[in-house]
Amino acid sequence: MDHSLPEIRTPWRTATLVASALAALELVILVALCVVLLAKPVSQHVQQAAEKKVFAPVKAKPRVATPVGKPKLTRAETSVIVLNGNGRSGAASDGAARVRSHGYTIGTVGNAPRSDFTRTLVMFRPGYRPEAVRLARDLKVKIVGPLDGLRPRDMMGAHVALIIGS
Numbered sequence: 001m002d003h004s005l006p007e008i009r010t011p012w013r014t015a016t017l018v019a020s021a022l023a024a025l026e027l028v029i030l031v032a033l034c035v036v037l038l039a040k041p042v043s044q045h046v047q048q049a050a051e052k053k054v055f056a057p058v059k060a061k062p063r064v065a066t067p068v069g070k071p072k073l074t075r076a077e078t079s080v081i082v083l084n085g086n087g088r089s090g091a092a093s094d095g096a097a098r099v100r101s102h103g104y105t106i107g108t109v110g111n112a113p114r115s116d117f118t119r120t121l122v123m124f125r126p127g128y129r130p131e132a133v134r135l136a137r138d139l140k141v142k143i144v145g146p147l148d149g150l151r152p153r154d155m156m157g158a159h160v161a162l163i164i165g166s
Helices: 009-052 092-099 131-140
Strands: 079-084 105-111 120-123 143-147 160-164
Touching: 009 079, 009 092, 079 092, 092 105, 092 131, 092 160, 131 160
Parallel strands: 079 105, 079 160, 120 143
Antiparallel strands: 120 160
16 A cells, blocks of 8 residues: 655744744844934943043153263263254254253264154163263253164264254
8 A cells, every 4th residue: 555645834934934934033123223223322422431531630750860870981071962853954053052052072073864853852872871861961951861773882972962953
């Protein structure tokens, strides 16, 4: 005997696919509604927090003055390289004349690696900070720091460098 089973149709598969599609559509609609309803208040809150942080008063850090010590070299023994850092013709030679008038020895006069220095500054080789501070005080220069952008061999034997800014 031959028994053939009738083909079983499964309507539950079609119903499952339709229900899943409807659920996905509902999820998309809910996400879109949440974005529309919550985006503006959240963005306003984030913007207010950012403005509060940006416009907050700046707290000045207290400066700790490190003792400079006494210069080991006299003004005549201190060699100074004078560099034009502003690009104006003759600025370095004018600066060298000012340095020489205070009794310092001029090592060399030339152009700085860059010509966009906005302020005049004094830089020093390691171990010559007191001499640099004395030179800055003599010339009424406010910025004194270690070599930055210059290597000791660029100093050509000079102890400190005066970079003329604009």
